[in-house]
Amino acid sequence: MPLTRREFARSALAAGIAAALPAGLLSGCSVSSNAARTVNSAALASSHSTTQFDASSEIPFPRNFFWGAATAAYQIEGAWNENGKGESIWDRFAHTPGKIKNADTGDAACDSYHRWREDIALMRAMNLNSYRFSISWPRIQPSGSGPANSKGIDYYSRLVDALLEARIRPLVTLYHWDLPQALEDAGGWPNRDTASRFAGYADLVAHALGDRVSDWILFNEPSAFVDLGYLEGTHAPGGKSLLDFLRASHTVNLAQGAGFRALKATRPSARVGTAFSMSACEPATDSEPDRIAAERCHAINNLWFLEPALKGRYPEALAFLPETAMGIKSGDLDKTRAPLDFIGINLYYRTIASASSAMERVAHAQQWLFPVKMAGGRQGPKTDIGWEVWPQALYDMVTRISRDFNRPQIEITESGCAYNDGPDANGVIHDQRRIQYHRQYLQALASAIADGADVRGYHAWSLLDNFEWAEGFSQRFGLAYVDFKTQQRIVKESGRWYARVAAENSLGRAALPVTSAASPVRRSAL
DSSP states (O other): OOSOSTHHHHHHHHTOHHHHSOGGGGOOEEOOOSHHHHTTSGGGOSOOEEEOOOTTSOEEOOTTOEEEEEOOHHHHOOOTTSTTOOOBHHHHHHTSTTSSGGGOOSSSTTOHHHHHHHHHHHHHHTTOSEEEEEOOHHHHOTTSSSSOOHHHHHHHHHHHHHHHHTTOEEEEEEESSOOBHHHHHTTOTTSTHHHHHHHHHHHHHHHHHTTTOOEEEEEEOHHHHHHIIIIIOSSTTOOOOHHHHHHHHHHHHHHHHHHHHHHHHHOTTOEEEEEEEEOOEEESSSSHHHHHHHHHHHHHHHSTTTHHHHHSSOOSOSSEEOHHHHTOOTTHHHHTOOOOSEEEEEEOOOEEEEEOOHHHHHHOHHHHHSOEEEEEOOSSOBOTTSOBOOTHHHHHHHHHHHHHTTSOEEEEEEEOOOOOOOOOTTSOOOOHHHHHHHHHHHHHHHHHHHTTOEEEEEEEEOSBOOOOGGGTTSOOOOSEEEETTTTEEEEOHHHHHHHHHHHHTEEOGGGOOTTOOOOOEEEOOO
16 A cells, blocks of 8 residues: 555656656657546446435445455565565665654564464454455565465465465455565566566466465555655655656566466456556546546546556557657557456545646746646545545446446455554453444445446455555554554454454444444436
């Protein structure tokens, strides 16, 4: 999970591709944006009906719906150099002074490498039937290539077997940001060769676990790790190069296609998707320029890694596509194609888009290339990390993707909130705001399902309080509290509430927290 999403477009494009690169690198095909032709689409139509569920009624979810929680290897496993595991870019980054708040590291994290049985016990207590976790690439291939580390395979094999015994689906993410440092030393994601390395790694894991794992996620939030790692420098590996950002963007799209084909070659029946960070993009006003800006925002935030997979093209977010700078070669867009079996959506909040003024476009090359200004919403309440709570964003995003991509299977692969409530004198964590967050977002999701979206599951971020990237241990997202000194786990009141929802497969009176109220959701037909 990233600690920002608007950064991808705001920084990458506002940095000024035209201003920052040599002219030769900008050769590409000019495009005439479809933004003006799409602003009146159903996604932005104003003919929404305002409805809400009766808070006293049952809100059922589909039969066989997956109720889950999500984690990531570096954020929970610890054991950073045990049993043959190689160094990852996050090991290197977190060990670099000044990179992580409070000098925290994931060296021990939640110690889930040793305490995974306790974690499964938590899942059973919460009545979960799906667990989204990631595999540490350097735990499998310490140098990013070559044969598998048998001890790494054994660890994940034991975890998968135990999940299946507990009747919990393993939803396996192949890459959640912990690139082997050896591959970064060879050029990292900007290096085109990393795409084939990823495909080889996917093949190894599929051979080892594919007899028991049926559902796979190729990447977690490619827009986040490419931008924050190679342009912003706030996440591993800490790069600040616009050219590296552009090349990494294309390499990851190539890797997504190659990884998909590698998994399917080994396990043709596997169900394969990617978890995309998404944010509903709303125009700041009803003006035509702001509505066009919102479409450009949607293209760069939500489609930059989705359309290459499903349509073999980059979306029209920019004034033109800098093919040379990105390293796009003849035939590449066929290689990026991956007919994903489902689309994973990670969503926390919305983005407000407005058009740059004519003066701004004339004065700044970057505003000419991407004439959009983006900001977070300010109407809703804020979490402890400062993110706006806006359930409508989940409804809008799920229905937009359903409408624009012919009603694909969708899984909510992350949604959650940082509230830093701790135990009271009796050891109870009263996190009512987290209960209210999940109830409201689930209510919005139920509306999307009722309106025709094919949603198969919801995964709360996160099962555990954990290492939150550059924020270290300062932000708590978990359904279970972790004392990082003792590694004791305590199910929060939100975890108990979520357990009731999962058991009932519905939101109802028993699942309604005292402090919450039903929120209206603007709805529109698919």
